[in-house]
Amino acid sequence: MGNPKAFLEIHRQEAGHRPIHDRIHDFGEVEQTLSTRERKLQASRCMDCGVPFCHWACPLGNKAPEWNDALYRGDWEQAYWLLSSTNPFPEFTGRICPALCEKACVLNRFNHEPTTNREDERAIIEAAFREGYVQPQIPARNGKRVAVAGAGPAGLAAANALNQMGYAVTVFEKNEAAGGLLRYGIPNFKLNKSVIDRRITLLEQEGIEFKYNSEYSEYSEFSEFDAIVIATGTPTARDLKIPGRELKGVHFALELLSQQNRVLAGTTFPPDEHITAKGKDVLVIGGGDTGSDCIGTAHRQGCKSVTQIEIMPRPVDGPDDPQNPWPYWPRTLKTTTSHEEGCTRRWNINTLEFLGENGQLAGVKVQEIEWQPNPEGGRPIMVEKGKPEIIKAQLCLLAMGFLKPEHPQYPENVFVCGDARNGASLVVRAMASGIETARKVNEYLSE
Numbered sequence: 001m002g003n004p005k006a007f008l009e010i011h012r013q014e015a016g017h018r019p020i021h022d023r024i025h026d027f028g029e030v031e032q033t034l035s036t037r038e039r040k041l042q043a044s045r046c047m048d049c050g051v052p053f054c055h056w057a058c059p060l061g062n063k064a065p066e067w068n069d070a071l072y073r074g075d076w077e078q079a080y081w082l083l084s085s086t087n088p089f090p091e092f093t094g095r096i097c098p099a100l101c102e103k104a105c106v107l108n109r110f111n112h113e114p115t116t117n118r119e120d121e122r123a124i125i126e127a128a129f130r131e132g133y134v135q136p137q138i139p140a141r142n143g144k145r146v147a148v149a150g151a152g153p154a155g156l157a158a159a160n161a162l163n164q165m166g167y168a169v170t171v172f173e174k175n176e177a178a179g180g181l182l183r184y185g186i187p188n189f190k191l192n193k194s195v196i197d198r199r200i201t202l203l204e205q206e207g208i209e210f211k212y213n214s215e216y217s218e219y220s221e222f223s224e225f226d227a228i229v230i231a232t233g234t235p236t237a238r239d240l241k242i243p244g245r246e247l248k249g250v251h252f253a254l255e256l257l258s259q260q261n262r263v264l265a266g267t268t269f270p271p272d273e274h275i276t277a278k279g280k281d282v283l284v285i286g287g288g289d290t291g292s293d294c295i296g297t298a299h300r301q302g303c304k305s306v307t308q309i310e311i312m313p314r315p316v317d318g319p320d321d322p323q324n325p326w327p328y329w330p331r332t333l334k335t336t337t338s339h340e341e342g343c344t345r346r347w348n349i350n351t352l353e354f355l356g357e358n359g360q361l362a363g364v365k366v367q368e369i370e371w372q373p374n375p376e377g378g379r380p381i382m383v384e385k386g387k388p389e390i391i392k393a394q395l396c397l398l399a400m401g402f403l404k405p406e407h408p409q410y411p412e413n414v415f416v417c418g419d420a421r422n423g424a425s426l427v428v429r430a431m432a433s434g435i436e437t438a439r440k441v442n443e444y445l446s447e
Helices: 035-042 053-057 063-071 076-084 090-096 106-111 119-132 152-164 191-206 251-263 289-301 429-446
Strands: 145-149 168-172 210-211 227-230 250-252 281-287 305-310 343-349 349-357 360-371 381-384 389-392 396-397 414-415
Touching: 035 063, 035 119, 035 381, 053 063, 063 076, 063 119, 063 396, 076 119, 090 191, 090 305, 090 429, 145 152, 152 227, 191 210, 210 281, 227 429, 250 251, 251 289, 251 396, 281 289, 289 305, 289 396, 305 360, 305 381, 414 429
Parallel strands: 145 168, 145 227, 168 210, 227 414, 250 396, 281 305, 281 396, 305 343
Antiparallel strands: 349 360, 360 381, 360 389
């Protein structure tokens, strides 16, 4: 701990974002960076707590006090090695992680100015690539082969860990490129896809083989492998089967997001398949991160207006959450950069019907509701409030989450990880699951 008084003398400073009037016209990353001096000052605020709740809260067990201290001292290479000892892909989490560690930071409890761990993490890995600290690490091979089905965060983390253990790893991916949700779900304005390409190139140099357009269907297809890791995510989105669902203009959120990312990568689509918000009133159903990504994408496509509705009540404004106090993650109102770009947000709204004209969506009938305690206990009761209304929309995006996959009984050499095992969750949790599963595979094959 280089400066024991820094947390008292230096306030939290975030890098901030590009101006709204500038960023909504392109898909470039919205987050800016601090200078090297400013970043070192932010790292100096870490108190090296006797009980590091940041380490406890991080699914990967990142050693934030250690690498923040190295960063403050200007030893970027040591900071990189400390960071990469627990986190295989800091360039991903440094951009899109909600930073569970920061909410558990003692400074968050003290004055709601936690250490800027996520931004520090991103700065460290970018410096490591820039300075050449990141080099291929090619291990000695042990003669055994492992197949990984799915090249999303969990699959990549499992493949990386197994490869470094000496296994010959082949990753099978149904899409044309690796990344999973990172590539086909998260917009470029949060994660530029060149960042993924850079990491995949490194993994290939380290010996991992990628086979694209290869959809996993049966584990028997991989009989030549000693073990199989299933990391196929949660491919089935939660649907809204109400009247009018068949109308043109009603889409799952990932239909829009994945297509837009492919367009930016150079793929073209016929006019009748192209999903666009240009000149349209857009309704997003679902109040989570995927819904927020739809809002930002709609703005960049040139929408007329955006409304986001959520069936659950509005979260508390924060910063504290009485129902989920520090050091746990507070379930408070989250306002993203996409929301800041313009959006009408409403809660306690139930969707009743999609309304159309000549087969095209024109509006959505909704009903304001309230949740009342169930006298028998369990889930609260939804009660209608007032009269139904119609929200004008020519494009409606369903962002209501994903269904947890069901799996058959697999042979003992088949392992499931990430969202495929646990249901939809955070990228950092998927990565942690991939690493844990790699350890289990190694234990099984070492018996």
